[in-house]
Amino acid sequence: xxxxxxxxxxxxxxxxxxxxxxxxxxxxxxxxxxxxxxxxxxxxxxxxxxxxxxxxxxxxxxxxxxxxxxxxxxxxxxxxxxxxxxxxxxxxxxxxxxxxxxxxxxxxxxxxxxxxxxxxxxxxxxxxxxxxxxxxxxxxxxxxxxxxxxxxxxxxxxxxxxxxxxxxxxxxxxxxxxxxxxxxxxxxxxxxxxxxxxxxxxxxxxxxxxxxxxxxxxxxxxxxxxxxxxxxxxxxxxxxxxxxxxxxxxxxxxxxxxxxxxxxxxxxxxxxxxxxxxxxxxxxxxxxxxxxxxxxxxxxxxxxxxxxxxxxxxxxxxxxxxxxxxxxxxxxxxxxxxxxxxxxxxxxxxxxxxxxxxxxxxxxxxxxxxxxxxxxxxxxxxxxxxxxxxxxxxxxxxxxxxxxxxxxxxxxxxxxxxxxxxxxxxx
Amino acid sequence: xxxxxxxxxxxxxxxxxxxxxxxxxxxxxxxxxxxxxxxxxxxxxxxxxxxxxxxxxxxxxxxxxxxxxxxxxxxxxxxxxxxxxxxxxxxxxxxxxxxxxxxxxxxxxxxxxxxxxxxxxxxxxxxxxxxxxxxxxxxxxxxxxxxxxxxxxxxxxxxxxxxxxxxxxxxxxxxxxxxxxxxxxxxxxxxxxxxxxxxxxxxxxxxxxxxxxxxxxxxxxxxxxxxxxxxxxxxxxxxxxxxxxxxxxxxxxxxxxxxxxxxxxxxxxxxxxxxxxxxxxxxxxxxxxxxxxxxxxxxxxxxxxxxxxxxxxxxxxxxxxxxxxxxxxxxxxxxxxxxxxxxxxxxxxxxxxxxxxxxxxxxxxxxxxxxxxxxxxxxxxxxxxxxxxxxxxxxxxxxxxxxxxxxxxxxxxxxxxxxxxxxxxxx
Numbered sequence: 001x002x003x004x005x006x007x008x009x010x011x012x013x014x015x016x017x018x019x020x021x022x023x024x025x026x027x028x029x030x031x032x033x034x035x036x037x038x039x040x041x042x043x044x045x046x047x048x049x050x051x052x053x054x055x056x057x058x059x060x061x062x063x064x065x066x067x068x069x070x071x072x073x074x075x076x077x078x079x080x081x082x083x084x085x086x087x088x089x090x091x092x093x094x095x096x097x098x099x100x101x102x103x104x105x106x107x108x109x110x111x112x113x114x115x116x117x118x119x120x121x122x123x124x125x126x127x128x129x130x131x132x133x134x135x136x137x138x139x140x141x142x143x144x145x146x147x148x149x150x151x152x153x154x155x156x157x158x159x160x161x162x163x164x165x166x167x168x169x170x171x172x173x174x175x176x177x178x179x180x181x182x183x184x185x186x187x188x189x190x191x192x193x194x195x196x197x198x199x200x201x202x203x204x205x206x207x208x209x210x211x212x213x214x215x216x217x218x219x220x221x222x223x224x225x226x227x228x229x230x231x232x233x234x235x236x237x238x239x240x241x242x243x244x245x246x247x248x249x250x251x252x253x254x255x256x257x258x259x260x261x262x263x264x265x266x267x268x269x270x271x272x273x274x275x276x277x278x279x280x281x282x283x284x285x286x287x288x289x290x291x292x293x294x295x296x297x298x299x300x301x302x303x304x305x306x307x308x309x310x311x312x313x314x315x316x317x318x319x320x321x322x323x324x325x326x327x328x329x330x331x332x333x334x335x336x337x338x339x340x341x342x343x344x345x346x347x348x349x350x351x352x353x354x355x356x357x358x359x360x361x362x363x364x365x366x367x368x369x370x371x372x373x374x375x376x377x378x379x380x381x382x383x384x385x386x387x388x389x390x391x392x393x394x395x396x397x398x399x400x401x402x403x404x405x406x407x408x409x410x411x412x413x414x415x416x417x418x419x420x421x422x423x424x425x426x427x
Numbered sequence: 428x429x430x431x432x433x434x435x436x437x438x439x440x441x442x443x444x445x446x447x448x449x450x451x452x453x454x455x456x457x458x459x460x461x462x463x464x465x466x467x468x469x470x471x472x473x474x475x476x477x478x479x480x481x482x483x484x485x486x487x488x489x490x491x492x493x494x495x496x497x498x499x500x501x502x503x504x505x506x507x508x509x510x511x512x513x514x515x516x517x518x519x520x521x522x523x524x525x526x527x528x529x530x531x532x533x534x535x536x537x538x539x540x541x542x543x544x545x546x547x548x549x550x551x552x553x554x555x556x557x558x559x560x561x562x563x564x565x566x567x568x569x570x571x572x573x574x575x576x577x578x579x580x581x582x583x584x585x586x587x588x589x590x591x592x593x594x595x596x597x598x599x600x601x602x603x604x605x606x607x608x609x610x611x612x613x614x615x616x617x618x619x620x621x622x623x624x625x626x627x628x629x630x631x632x633x634x635x636x637x638x639x640x641x642x643x644x645x646x647x648x649x650x651x652x653x654x655x656x657x658x659x660x661x662x663x664x665x666x667x668x669x670x671x672x673x674x675x676x677x678x679x680x681x682x683x684x685x686x687x688x689x690x691x692x693x694x695x696x697x698x699x700x701x702x703x704x705x706x707x708x709x710x711x712x713x714x715x716x717x718x719x720x721x722x723x724x725x726x727x728x729x730x731x732x733x734x735x736x737x738x739x740x741x742x743x744x745x746x747x748x749x750x751x752x753x754x755x756x757x758x759x760x761x762x763x764x765x766x767x768x769x770x771x772x773x774x775x776x777x778x779x780x781x782x783x784x785x786x787x788x789x790x791x792x793x794x795x796x797x798x799x800x801x802x803x804x805x806x807x808x809x810x811x812x813x814x815x816x817x818x819x820x821x822x823x824x825x826x827x828x829x830x831x832x833x834x835x836x837x838x839x840x841x842x843x844x845x846x847x848x849x850x851x852x853x854x
Binding site for chain 1: 592669672
């Protein structure tokens with residue numbers, strides 16, 4: 001990290017000849033330019049595109065890439081990505097000489113299907129949300145909510161890459177073993193405590209070789225950008241299975257990513273200081289740097305919305321369940337990269353990091369129903385009269401995120417939506 | 428599982444015109460025919476081969492495959508694999524009419540380099556060694572060594588695929604955070620309790636779609652075969668990091684696979700009954716079937732050997748540290764597939780399952796140094812006068828495995844060897 005590195009692509013005064021990108025409410029102004037993969041028919045290969053207003057620009061059609069391999073584009077690194085961003089910004093801004101070829105490369109977002117943004121090799125889920133860790137810890141260990149390692153180790157574990165899907169998908173409520181305290185034996189049945197987790201996903205750009213740690217100073221050069229991420233969780237399955245090796249079937253039935261990766265470059269104006277509460281230990285030297293302290297964090301506003309089947313039937317787009325901010329995470333992205341590789345573990349282009357559930361410090365800022373309903377003990381009253389302790393069949397959860405700062409254009413993440421289908425059998 | 432399904436390829440009377448395959452000591456008689464990937468120069472792509480005695484048969488050169496994609500061969504399923512096995516057996520046996528073209532497709536194993544047998548998408552490590560779980564559990568929880576879920580849930584967790592390497596490699600002793608009980612804060616340093624874990628790895632053949640569970644009756648159709656697997660572990664890093672989400676950096680710095688996958692077909696004569704000790708709960712219905720009880724287990728003898736630098740200097744090929752048998756695992760491979768998919772999780776061709784550490788019931792049958800040295804309290808006396816509590820720099824660990832049964836040819840797994848290099852910095 002070498003300063004905020006703002007350049008002409010961040011200027012709030014920039015407007016695009018794609019008029020929908022100038023709408024103050026759009027997630028995708030010309031200052032954003034997030035990357036994704038799209039196709040116009042189910043039998044076509046995925047193509048790399050960049051979102052601009054309500055359109056997507058096909059990068060190959062304007063000669064800016066020579067391969068549709070997003071992982072390869074990620075591996076090319078930050079300098080090449082910045083050059084691409086500058087070319088896109090110049091081509092899409094008002095008065096551009098490239099207006100005509102770029103206009104020919106546009107497709108309406110309403111006419112395309114979005115896929116996963118890349119091939120995910122390994123997926124690691126972290127646990128950087130200290131308010132989540134504390135609230136959930138209290139449910140299991142009232143006297144000792146945070147483990148002694150929490151403020152020293154950026155806790156993480158490996159997740160399942162094969163079952164990560166893209167926004168808009170549906171998945172079946174999982175079956176699994178659960179055991180109630182008053183029963184002698186567990187039983188197989190449909191999950192009764194299905195939950196979402198509000199997370200951000202970070203994608204690895206440049207790989208590191210096995211055995212070669214990435215220093216915190218170099219860490220962000222190994223990242224591409226961020227998307228919204230929902231780490232769906234079966235709380236009853238998790239409670240019975242997770243000792244001693246961690247969550248497994250309670251998590252790997254489905255996860256959901258938003259389709260657009262907002263690059264670190266687009267997020268530069270929204271960097272924030274990384275600070276520790278008074279009295280907390282300072283990070284060990286391999287997790288500490290002046291730049292990380294000065295602007296290692298990101299000011300990203302996050303929201304969770306729920307649309308129940310009854311709301312859908314009534315034409316109601318849903319209710320907001322909570323808000324939080326990525327700034328409240330206990331560890332920065334640079335710290336996650338430095339920690340993940342300190343033992344020599346090799347990261348590969350396209351690998352996914354989950355941030356862990358991003359809850360705010362207040363009780364109504366929980367990033368999961370487990371927190372908002374206090375483990376199911378205090379069901380949420382929804383504004384249409386319904387109640388929820390955990391998710392019901394047909395529920396759709398939508399994550400949203402955006403960045404705002406005076407003097408800069410608002411940029412957004414689009415949405416990350418998934419819908420719960422009934423369990424596959426009559427259990 | 429539909430019976431032992433023995434056929435002409437299993438007959439002990441079969442001999443090969445590849446004379447080294449008829450040596451009673453070879454791991455690779457004509458009854459084995461394990462699959463791997465090899466190349467003859469570092470700049471060549473990997474080619475699929477089958478081991479026969481001290482040779483490897485290039486499958487494409489004899490027209491038996493039309494692609495060098497092992498994952499695709501895996502996805503083709505059991506019927507196609509059985510037909511391929513039959514063609515190989517007939518071509519390699521004495522008196523074969525295909526002697527001449529097959530002989531032209533042979534390479535000496537001493538002249539080739541072996542790679543990972545396939546692209547590993549997701550890697551899941553299970554915990555089926557109940558003797559390991561009990562012994563290790565006692566070190567952490569003397570009064571309560573086995574968790575209440577152990578005899579109900581085939582415990583597993585996701586591991587790191589990117590750092591799985593192939594036999595013959597070396598890796599650096601990892602750095603990581605550790606904290607001693609008498610210290611106020613953790614510190615970063617080189618692992619001081621580096622260990623191996625004796626495991627078998629199972630490879631997924633036919634995939635299942637997300638949301639579609641695989642029944643225990645169909646489970647083995649989704650598996651390809653087995654290899655030896657060493658899940659290197661940094662015990663001091665693990666002790667500090669693993670709560671509450673499981674092992675992470677203590678495992679993902681390196682794992683080692685043997686290069687040859689012994690197919691389920693080759694292992695058919697060595698099937699064994701799956702039984703539970705008197706008084707243990709019977710598996711839930713989704714983990715139970717008559718076939719699984721009759722022959723769900725595999726009788727595979729396993730060994731761990733250690734070659735220290737002093738032994739290497741003295742021309743000593745190493746000492747055997749322990750022996751155990753896969754038959755003692757608490758869960759069968761079919762149960763692992765049924766459990767992994769019961770929530771709808773999708774397995775993909777080439778995915779790897781680790782068995783967990785396979786220790787025997789006796790104290791000298793531990794599949795790790797943690798067990799054999801009782802957590803480091805009773806160092807092992809090696810026959811050359813050296814002692815070991817945990818691994819030292821330069822130590823090479825070699826796993827071996829084979830199957831024997833009266834009336835059948837012995838088949839083996841080759842070896843799975845890895846060498847510990849010093850930590851990368853002066854910590």
